[in-house]
Amino acid sequence: MSTALTGAPPALPQQPHRPGPTDQLLHPDPAVAAEQAGVESLLRCWVRETGARPAADGQLLIPVLGGAARLAVPVRHWSPCGWHRFGQVTLLGADGRADAPVDAVTIAALVASAAAERPDPGRIADLAARVADSVVRTADVLAYRRRAQEPTDWPFLRAEQALLLGHPLHPTPKSRDGLGPAQSAAYSPELHGSFRLHWYAVDRELLAADSAAGLDADQLTGQLLGDPGLLPPGTAALPLHPWQARELALRPAVAELLAAGRLRDLGPQGEPWHPTSSVRTVCRPGTPWMLKLSLGLRITNSRRENLRKELHRGVEVHRLLESGLGAQWRAAHPGFDIVRDPAWIGVDLPGLGDPNGLDAVLRQQPFGPDERVFCVAGLVAERPFERLDSQLGDVLRTLSARCGRPQRTVAAEWFLRYLDAMVLPVLWLDGRAGIALEAHQQNSLVLLDAAGWPVGGRYRDNQGYYFRDSHAARLDARLPGIGRASDTFVDDHVIDKHFAYYLAINHVLGLIGAFGSQGLADERVLLAALRRFLAGPDAAATGSALPGLLLGSPTLHCKANLLTRLNGMDELVGPVAGQSVYVDIPNPLAAP
Incomplete structure (x- = not known):
């Protein structure tokens, strides 16, 4: 879907960066700082998607309530590339007088009504709820990270855990629908989460898998499980995110397979894994594989369950690069490559549909601890x-x-x-x-x-x-x-x-x-x-x-x-x- 803006004014020259003690992102109360982060990400989206520009006095004015009021937004930094910084937002009435400061949820409802051609109350309420969820989660992250020590010296994992505020141009950058507080602590990279994988033993008649030459997907997952004695004869090891395992047990088609013994629940097994910035892709220091797991949570805009075409795509690209294209590419640019997804494993049953919530990607982990x-x-x-x-x-x-x-x-x-x-x-x-x-x-x-x-x-x-x-x-x-x-x-x-x-x-x-x-x-x-x-x-x-x-x-x-x-x-x-x-x-x- 495409919407073209017409008559948008030209971009303003960059205004100077103006940090200072009044920056609400630096407020000692994590809830205040998180609120400001939520406000700024919303406003960046509004500016980008409407072509709005500040007035000569450095203030952005946003008409709301059908023009009966305006949001007054001080501009701290105007970015030619869109990473603007804003001050505290107030609501101006029809008489131009400032009311109290406005929070992120109120701003979300007001700008959503102004942005939509035909405002849908249900979707506006959904946006406001997700903004609230994102702000609360951001406050939890800031409260934790302002006192916590970095638990790892591995640069790769430290960077994966560094997205404290999330995407700067997304209205709900930390929204994770369906994740409770205890689960969030275990499964969130920003909170230094870690957890043991949940495992199923899959009847080989149901097994679906593919892998590039020289690899065997179910042999690899068996090695990651660690204890071959856990697998009954005629089965293969399937890794699951623990949140997903609880969700799957409630799906009728999966529950039937579990009841029939065609899927067997092995429970949590092995050493802890760590979520990366994508939440559902997990890594473990010293292990040459990462796993991109299906996760039915709605994170930002999408539910994150693996689609079959994506699984085929990862193996296909690996084979394509190994056909000689990769060597040509590296000859021109030896420092660059693709992190390969050369294998996947899952369950093949027509009644489960696509995505079925059970498929997992085996991704190479090529980075040493000192890289x-x-x-x-x-x-x-x-x-x-x-x-x-x-x-x-x-x-x-x-x-x-x-x-x-x-x-x-x-x-x-x-x-x-x-x-x-x-x-x-x-x-x-x-x-x-x-x-x-x-x-x-x-x-x-x-x-x-x-x-x-x-x-x-x-x-x-x-x-x-x-x-x-x-x-x-x-x-x-x-x-x-x-x-x-x-x-x-x-x-x-x-x-x-x-x-x-x-x-x-x-x-x-x-x-x-x-x-x-x-x-x-x-x-x-x-x-x-x-x-x-x-x-x-x-x-x-x-x-x-x-x-x-x-x-x-x-x-x-x-x-x-x-x-x-x-x-x-x-x-x-x-x-x-x-x-x-x-x-x-x-x-x-x-x-x-």
Whole structure:
């Protein structure tokens, strides 16, 4: 679904970053800080999806209640890339007088009514409830993290656990429908959760699995279970998230299989596993595998149960890369690769449907304990403690001290090296192979050297591959039958828009926005650097059309998380072109 904004005013120049003691994100009461975080994420969505801009006095005014009142929002930092910072919101009556400060739930209801063409009370109430849930969970996270010590020195896991406030441009970034307080403590990465997996023994007549050459999915899960004596003869080990296991036992089709002994409940087994930033993907230090488990919770917009086409897609991409494409890619960009999903295991029974809630992905875990690898979303995630900061800030300060150069100079160089290490390889795969990656920040991992400079990266996510229709014949020649089971081929025009959103808007412009909102660099300087990169010979050599689109289009097609939520859409359901609402936003890379 797409909504184009017409007549949106041009982007304003960046206003200076204005941190200070009045920043409500730094309030000592976690509930106040969480409330502010919820307000700001909502308002960023509103600004992006409506084209709203502040007045000359630096205040954003939002008409609500059919124009009978306005929300008055002081602007602390105006970001060309969308990572704005706001002060405390008040409601102005028809006479222009300020009323009391307004909380996140009230703002959600007011802006939702203003945003919808035909306000739906049920959907507005649902949004308000999820905003409330998100704020409460954020308060719990901040209360815990402001007193807790980091339990791990493993950089990968620390970055996975760092998304304290969640997606900065989502109206309900920490909403997790159906997760109680005790479960949240065990299953949430931000709360340093850990838990033992729940296991089923699956009758081999029901077993569904696939794996790349040299691997055996049920042999691998048997090894992860750890105790072969637990498996009855003729069965295979199936790992489950413990929340999912309780949910599945209540589903009639699964309950029948359990009662008939075709599924056998082995209960919690083994050593604890740790949730990553996606919540349902779990890792364990020293184990060469991660598991992407089905989880029927609605996290942000979607229920997170594995679809069969995604399972096929992960194995298919691994086989495609092993066919020779990976070697060509690494020859051009040796520091970048895909975190492979070369095996999956589940249950095959027509009555269970798709998704059936039982399928699990085996994902390679290639990172050693000393490798400095960071989920990009975790690297830039705000830490509102004594000051507003991030792991990125730590890296830049250390580099600045080591190099003896100003931090903003170091930041510009770091960003340019990042583009070479992380963006060029993704453009190459698109232009040369016809494979576009849904490379948003949470799906992207950056590798830093010992000093802190970007030297490589990884992409992960079996949901986020798009094969271009224009490359169908060449891809089929590499791997006959590719795309049939995985439903991965998409029209080039649709891919262009989605690729621009995920790689350019969410990832790179989001990174620039983090630099600016945290006072680490001037966004205008980094935007100029990005323009030079996109216009340069290295980007042109990739053959991708994205650089030209970014430099030549006055607007960009952008996912609208607030409108998607208001429309009750699950982003994992249906054709790619209609999974979310999109709007056209001013392109900050257009000629200044």
